[in-house]
Amino acid sequence: DTAVSQTPKYLVTQMGNDKSIKCEQNLGHDTMYWYKQDSKKFLKIMFSYNNKELIINETVPNRFSPKSPDKAHLNLHINSLELGDSAVYFCASSQRGGNGYTFGSGTRLTVV
């Protein structure tokens, strides 16, 4: 029973392409997040969605856009990919005010 699942696990693509990463959670949490983990292992928040409402956007380029069809899904769309977008992207979910996050297993994006 996977709590937070994201696909694909690996994504290799060329500069300038548009790609999407999907995320689904079956925990009934009300908030979902996207984090970027760079080569130095820092986890930086990109977006969070609570009841279909964007509540955090931390200076992320507008080439990145979250899409949430319902509260169990938060997909990440990236347009015009750049070399610097290469990183591991983690989806997570939580109950607002609850005890921390549950993370997915990550998507390693490599832009060549």
Next chain:
Amino acid sequence: EDQVTQSPEALRLQEGESSSLNCSYTVSGLRGLFWYRQDPGKGPEFLFTLYSAGEEKEKERLKATLTKKESFLHITAPKPEDSATYLCAVRNYGQNFVFGPGTRLSVLP
């Protein structure tokens, strides 16, 4: 600006050699300090939440403590399976999480 630092960056221990990891933080209104474990190629896994200075939590060989400026993760008699990166994070008054860079722990048999 809310900030979390962790030390050391990397730590190598012999099996059974106890030690501590440090997490120092500055935050606007602490609403919890969180410890996570991350194995290579996987997402962080929740370990503990601490809410107030003096609080302690334990799980197997791990014990987390909290003061007003830092938290320690004590590892007693570690085993090779404890090898991982340990991440510290704080949640601020606005319910936002800020993560530290992690401590990479290696326990040698």
